[in-house]
Each structure stands twice: as C-alpha cells, then as structure tokens.
Amino acid sequence: MLPGNINPRQMKAMMKKLGMNVEQIEDVQSIVIKTPKGNWVFDSAEVTAMTMQGATTYQIAGTPRFEAAAIEIPKEDVTMVAAQANVSEEKAKEALIASKGDIAEAIMKLAS
Incomplete structure (x- = not known):
C-alpha cells in the first residue's frame, strides 16, 4: 500500500x-x-x-x-525386472512406472 x-x-x-x-x-x-x-x-x-x-x-x-515430470526408467532396469519376473519388457516397464522406478516393488507386483 x-x-x-x-x-x-x-x-x-x-x-x-x-x-x-x-x-x-x-x-x-x-x-x-x-x-x-x-x-x-x-x-x-x-x-x-x-x-x-x-x-x-x-x-x-x-x-x-x-x-x-515423467518418470525416466533406464533400459537396464526394464531388462532386469523382465528377467526376474519372467514377463515381457513392456509389462516390466509398466510395472516400473506404476512403482515410480522401485525395482523391488515392480518385481513383487509382477510375481504375485
């Protein structure tokens, strides 16, 4: 004022x-x-x-x-999650995005 x-x-x-x-x-x-x-x-x-x-x-x-911001998921993480959970890389990437990049959480979601 x-x-x-x-x-x-x-x-x-x-x-x-x-x-x-x-x-x-x-x-x-x-x-x-x-x-x-x-x-x-x-x-x-x-x-x-x-x-x-x-x-x-x-x-x-x-x-x-x-x-x-869009979450950037490294290709190595996608490959590792796909191998550990025995799923396609597309499903692994979706799980990683849903878990905000948390590898362990993504694997556990895909394994159950």
Missing part, C-alpha cells in the same frame, strides 16, 4: 531518485519453472522487472498449474 496520497507518477519519480527502475514486461505468453519433480507453468502471467543497485528481480503474478 502506498503511503499517503502519492500518485503513481510521484512514486515512479521517487523510485528513480533512489536508483530503482521498475518496468512491466509486455505480451508474456507463458512462464515455465522447471524442477526435478515437474514444471510450474504460468499462462498469461503478468511479469514485472525491478532493477535496484545493479540487481534485477522479477515478480510473476498469475495462477500456476503443476505438470508432474
């Missing part, structure tokens, strides 16, 4: 005197923040860049959605 009755033009002038520069980044289509567990995707986000003392920070305003 702005102190007193300062209009936006006065606020911008005060910030400039303090060495702060704030600008709105226009026409942002989407922003993706990648993490090992998945991606946070902001569609049509509002982005503001603020530069102060040589460092630029970005503020994102919008509603994110989370897209979980």
Whole structure:
C-alpha cells in the first residue's frame, strides 16, 4: 500500500531518485519453472522487472498449474525386472512406472 496520497507518477519519480527502475514486461505468453519433480507453468502471467543497485528481480503474478515430470526408467532396469519376473519388457516397464522406478516393488507386483 502506498503511503499517503502519492500518485503513481510521484512514486515512479521517487523510485528513480533512489536508483530503482521498475518496468512491466509486455505480451508474456507463458512462464515455465522447471524442477526435478515437474514444471510450474504460468499462462498469461503478468511479469514485472525491478532493477535496484545493479540487481534485477522479477515478480510473476498469475495462477500456476503443476505438470508432474515423467518418470525416466533406464533400459537396464526394464531388462532386469523382465528377467526376474519372467514377463515381457513392456509389462516390466509398466510395472516400473506404476512403482515410480522401485525395482523391488515392480518385481513383487509382477510375481504375485
């Protein structure tokens, strides 16, 4: 909240005197923040860049959605589970995906 009755033009002038520069980044289509567990995707986000003392920070305003990362199953794991459970590699891979890559759990599910 702005102190007193300062209009936006006065606020911008005060910030400039303090060495702060704030600008709105226009026409942002989407922003993706990648993490090992998945991606946070902001569609049509509002982005503001603020530069102060040589460092630029970005503020994102919008509603994110989370897209979980696909589990990568190494070929060696698929081959081993298929051999141990005596099933096809396709079924072994399905079991590994269902068990989130846990080899022992996949073998036990296929063996029962």
